[in-house]
Amino acid sequence: MPFTTTHLRLISPLIHPYSPSIRSLVSANTKPFRLSASSAAMDSNSSCVLVLSGKSLAENEIAESLKSNSTLKLPDNSEVSIHLQSEIVKQESFDVESFMNSLATNRFGRLLIWSPRLPSTHDVVSHNFCELPVGAVCVADVQFKGRGRSKNAWESPKGCLMFSFTIQMEDGRVVPLLQYVASLALTEAIKDVCSRDGLPCLDIKIKWPNDLYLNGIKVGGILCTSTYRTKKFNVSIGIGLNVNNEEPTTCLNAVLRKLSDSTYQFQREDVIAAFFNKFETFYDTFINQGFQTLEELYYKTWLHSGQRVIVQQKNEDQVVENVVTIQGLTSSGYLLAMGDDNQMCELHPDGNSLDFFKGLIRRKLQ
Secondary structure (H helix, E strand, O other): OOOEEEEEEOOOOOOOOOOOOOOOEEEOOOOOOOOOHHHHHOOOOOOEEEEEEEOOHHHHHHHHHHHHOOOOOOOOOOOEEEEEHHHEEEEOOOOHHHHHHHOOOOOOOOEEEEEOOEOOHHHHHHHOHHHOOOOOEEEEOOEOOEEOHHHOEEOOOOOEEEEEEEEEEOOOOOHHHHHHHHHHHHHHHHHHHHHHOOOOOOOOEEEOOOEEEEOOEEEEEEEEEEEEEOOEEEEEEEEEEEOOOOOOOOOHHHHHHHHOOOOOOOOHHHHHHHHHHHHHHHHHHHHHHOOHHHHHHHHHHEOOOOOEEEEEEEEOOEEEEEEEEEEEEOOOOOEEEEEOOOOEEEEEEOOOOOOHHHOEEEEEOO
């Protein structure tokens, strides 16, 4: 059945970019060097520092091999300086030890690549996918070529949690649903941190397909890309979350200060560890039982159940308006909607708009 282009009239919050932070680094047994806040003004062609560490002996041996063989590269072949966490004398930024101590996974997050400043964490894991174990993660304090939807590039502010990790799948039919699993895992991970530390619950909501909102303002987003190789899908998942940066929108700690007199602040290390702990559980459920097992929780977390929208459908030289009500997701991960005539339809993004709800392709379902 042919597709017809539609336009959706919907008032929604503005979408803004998001991202990370900066600090210092001193390498043992070599002349100390320091990366400070002035690094944000560095030339984009400057050498990128990658610091590798593992949860166990096995991951640390992989890190040593990656360093000794100078395996990791950037897409533009710019210079990369690789170090092991054990070589670092002082690191006043991402607390690797805290992260590893909080991590309780068997696969995800166990090999960590940290950098004070990178073009893009997503580029690191996707470009080096075949050299990294499944579940390897790259975290940056600042990135200057962050990737968003439709190849949009974002400059990343200090204070945001920005990371990307690898995953491998065989069934291409469910790959589009993976972004929903990651979105749900992040919202539930933040609730877990709040519950564990006796904090007011931050009720983060999912805006389909991959944005995270808090009190009606965007605080994060998710990017999934994949390639097909040797009968498997190599998927790179990138996540950005405003943890301690109030610009350009708001952040977790800013909202928390309004809700509580506690001096507690969310730390990036706690959030990312909680995410991987939750994601691994959800991912296993997703693979073994299907996304429908997570759907009820997902629909409690997203913004769209029962949402009514006006679709403007072009038919030759006429524009016809139809009202549809969002019902949920189809098995392929698109929006399932029902018209006032009880006709079910599937809504696809048109690939052009920053806001998915400003451009959709409508396909009637039999």
